[in-house]
Amino acid sequence: MKPEQALQIGPHTVWPPVVLAPMAGITNAPFRTLCRQFAEGDGWESEGPRPQPPVSQPPGEGDRVSQGKGIFVCEMITTRALVERDAKTMRLIRFDAGEKPRSVQLYGVDPATVGRAVRMIADESIADHIDLNFGCPVPKVTRKGGGSALPYKRNLLRSILREAVAGAGDLPVTMKMRKGIDDDHLTYLDAGRIAVEEGVTAIALHGRTAAQHYGGTADWSAIARLKEAVPEIPVLGNGDIWCADDAVRMMRETGCDGVVVGRGCLGRPWLFSDLVNVFEGGGEGGEGGEQARPTLKEVAGVMRRHAELLAEWLSDEERGVIDFRKHVAWYTKGFAVGSRLRQRLAMASSLAELDEHLGALELDQPWPQGAEGPRGRTAGTKRVVLPDGWLRDPYDCDAVSEAAELDISGG
Numbered sequence: 418m419k420p421e422q423a424l425q426i427g428p429h430t431v432w433p434p435v436v437l438a439p440m441a442g443i444t445n446a447p448f449r450t451l452c453r454q455f456a457e458g459d460g461w462e463s464e465g466p467r468p469q470p471p472v473s474q475p476p477g478e479g480d481r482v483s484q485g486k487g488i489f490v491c492e493m494i495t496t497r498a499l500v501e502r503d504a505k506t507m508r509l510i511r512f513d514a515g516e517k518p519r520s521v522q523l524y525g526v527d528p529a530t531v532g533r534a535v536r537m538i539a540d541e542s543i544a545d546h547i548d549l550n551f552g553c554p555v556p557k558v559t560r561k562g563g564g565s566a567l568p569y570k571r572n573l574l575r576s577i578l579r580e581a582v583a584g585a586g587d588l589p590v591t592m593k594m595r596k597g598i599d600d601d602h603l604t605y606l607d608a609g610r611i612a613v614e615e616g617v618t619a620i621a622l623h624g625r626t627a628a629q630h631y632g633g634t635a636d637w638s639a640i641a642r643l644k645e646a647v648p649e650i651p652v653l654g655n656g657d658i659w660c661a662d663d664a665v666r667m668m669r670e671t672g673c674d675g676v677v678v679g680r681g682c683l684g685r686p687w688l689f690s691d692l693v694n695v696f697e698g699g700g701e702g703g704e705g706g707e708q709a710r711p712t713l714k715e716v717a718g719v720m721r722r723h724a725e726l727l728a729e730w731l732s733d734e735e736r737g738v739i740d741f742r743k744h745v746a747w748y749t750k751g752f753a754v755g756s757r758l759r760q761r762l763a764m765a766s767s768l769a770e771l772d773e774h775l776g777a778l779e780l781d782q783p784w785p786q787g788a789e790g791p792r793g794r795t796a797g798t799k800r801v802v803l804p805d806g807w808l809r810d811p812y813d814c815d816a817v818s819e820a821a822e823l824d825i826s827g828g
Contacts, residue, residue: 426619426651431675433692433693433696434487434696435486435689436653437489438593439493439522439593440492440680440683441492447729451723452489455686455687455690486689489520495823503826519543519545520548521547524558524564525577526561526563535584535590538585548593549592551595566804569597569604570807571604571611575615578590578615582616596622598628599627620650621677624655640652641670641673651674653673653677654668655679659789660691660789661692711784713782720744721768725768738767741765742762746759753779758777
């Protein structure tokens, strides 16, 4: 698939038009490194032919193309923790030299605090792009009026966006949101118009409500409706992109300008290689659109590399390997790995122990059928926890208490 033009996020020309979604505890620097390496054709360390992203540029963009292939967003940073220079937060916003553009997602519910955080990023050259989180559905966020609950309060949303855009200077400000709180309280079209009026550069829409969490099927038709409603700026689609062909299909069906990939790359960082190939190669089944189908040996090599990167990043091998444990089930999905060995892999506390268990796998297994499809959280519809009286009036809340600001980054 060859779009008529690349995705433009302020001064950044993004090709292919693909964004790694910020995910709490996942999209730290090591995981972003893996995804970026695969996008750039450097992810596989074992011998043997692998699909390689073609070296090319989007039509007519020439030297304006930003370094790298796509945007890889760090996990959520809370504005309060940032302005207070919390140690964990300051580590989370450190980027590798090869990350261009550097992309930060901010969460906040107080316009003044959001404004201070954005000005700090701009003044100290912490990042090149700022995304605002209005999509998180977890109770600890929505019960304070944040994340996917916030766009219901139109005036509050406008105030936050105005402060962010004013404080950002030349940095582009984008936003990620959901359809609304539930089917009776949809907000995405109003929020989209407010975003355009306040100078937001682009909008990403997850085609689910907060009540759906990650269950059911994403409503791609809502992405198409948002694109029709805000033709002035790029609209990116998010939800149920499990393979590269899904991204192509979403863009064809909705007319969106790019895609945001979240759970689809869990245990599959090579999805970004597939995405580059499919966009360069003409789409589903098109020439150059070959998709990676690694053996278990190759997957094991990526697992080992991921754990090693985490250990280096945390400057602590045990902490790094323990942090890696959550990824084991995603990487091994579909392969014949016994429950006892899978458990041992998910209990490793050192690289040597991880090596031992990886060596016990039947590494000659080819890519299995059934390895694609949903990964990560898939729980169905839940009641959205909201502040008392939140739904009484969509316009009656221009400010929130200081207690509503989270002080912990990374979700």
